[in-house]
Amino acid sequence: MVVNVFFSAVTQATLSRHELLAWVNDCLQANLTKIEEMATGAAYCGLTDLLFPGSCQLKKVKWNSRHEVDWINNWRVLQGSWKQLGVDKPVPVEKLLKAKFQENFEFLQWFKKFFDANYEEHDYDAVSARGGEEFPAVLPGGKAPPPARAAPRPAVPSTTRRSPGITSAPQKSTAAATQKPAIITQKAPSSNNSNGSSGVNVAAIEEKYKKQMEELIQENAALTESVTGLEKERDFYFNKLRAVEILCTEIGEDQHVHVKRITNILYETEDGCDEEHAEILQQQESPIPPVEVQEHTNGHSNHDEKEITPEEKVHDVAQKAAEINLDDSETF
Template sequence: MMDGAFFVSKSELLTWVNSLLCLTITKVEQMASAAAYCQIMDVMYPGCIPMNKINWGVKYEHEFVNNYKLLQQAFEKQNVHKHIEVEKLIKAKYQDNLEFMQWFKRFFDLNCRGGADYNAIERRKGVKTLWDACERKAGAAPVARSIEKSTEKLKTTPAPKPQAKPKHLGGGVNASEKQIAELKINSGTIEKERDFYFGKLRSIELFCDHFEGQNNKAVLDIQKILFATDDQEVIVNEDGTVTIVSSQTE
């Protein structure tokens, strides 16, 4: 059974993240990209994650994976024994992400010894996020209150009425609808292929987990390949060893 301290409300969790990182995240599901978790690790253990590798602009499931690789690597560096259910979290389902967020808040409360002087915007070095908050001035409303006002405004603004299709565009509209239908079919095929290969990689990762702590050279090399980020080059040498070469430095 989970510790009672894990059961933190959604509003409290969002206020915590937004205040800590100067963001305006409004939904638990938006945490699915893992970008915020990566920076929270930087608050707790400065420098454990290369900030320039965090991708704040990702919008799709397959794009989230790279951030989770960074997070898992940071966990390993700090000896945090927590299995991240990436395949579930990237789906951006409310319950899965809420539970992980609750765990992370508890983990933060138990282990963070600093962070009071942490400047989240400065640490991001000008990188824009999908939830940027304006820098607060003296007397400005807290981040959480700004979110509430924005949400209220969205709720009270009437939705625009749909406009009728011009009759003279009938042929062009039909052609566009046909193209959209074809794109949806192609998109569905690509998604199936993506999920298929992601499932294969996930199975390999779970297989490797069974050899944890055994220093199996082949398994360690496979993990190097699996967790290499998009700006790292994987080189398989003639003697069978694996070398990871980083093309960027922070």
């Protein structure tokens, strides 16, 4: 039967980070260098299998992955094992995944007390249990970890429950590690209580990330479609302006352009001119647009729109010259 413990760093003696790391490395034949490396959940899977042999599916554990999705998988494997064992400790997965020192240090302190309260002496090969995989694996150009050693037999305290001794720690640290902690025991919770645990549900976190990813994919597709439409519209109107510019360039000295040609460019679509604007184009025969002529009377201007051609201008000048009769014989 699993013994659940409640741990408080204020009321109970704790180990330093170096002592805890030495203990984890000694139990798992590992080479961890920082408390933050416990955030992957892989070490807890190995320690749980050491504590309760065969209780954790180590084949599903990603020992050396650097991807958060694989870390979430490790915590799911661990929580499934703890649920079957009856461990009622809430696991703050979301906080531990951030790989911050304080959260992972406090959780490892609790696990050490839990381990001491439940460990019974037995032989265990941690390297063989994880398929001979190095933990953590050596990075390219990095220093290789020390060769694997046989797991040492833990020191036997006066009580029936024991925990492995820390072979590489000072004498004072070893005494502190083997000392039986003050614990509060309780009956193993029922399956209903374990199902209602307040710990973070790893499956819910993964589902949340998948939903966010789908929303981002849909948003990206909508934005891509919008940008494509805007670029197409931009090119359409630019081509119209370019056509008008070419038309104005080709006019030459005549400087006469039919309005119909300009409106034909403006109303033209990709499939040609539509029926509504085709009727407008048929009605337009004027060579140039109306010219506004202003006549000033007593400081006021009257606006009349007239269409003036060069022939009409010559005729008006000749008519006004005929109306003026000058007598060359008169002198002033």
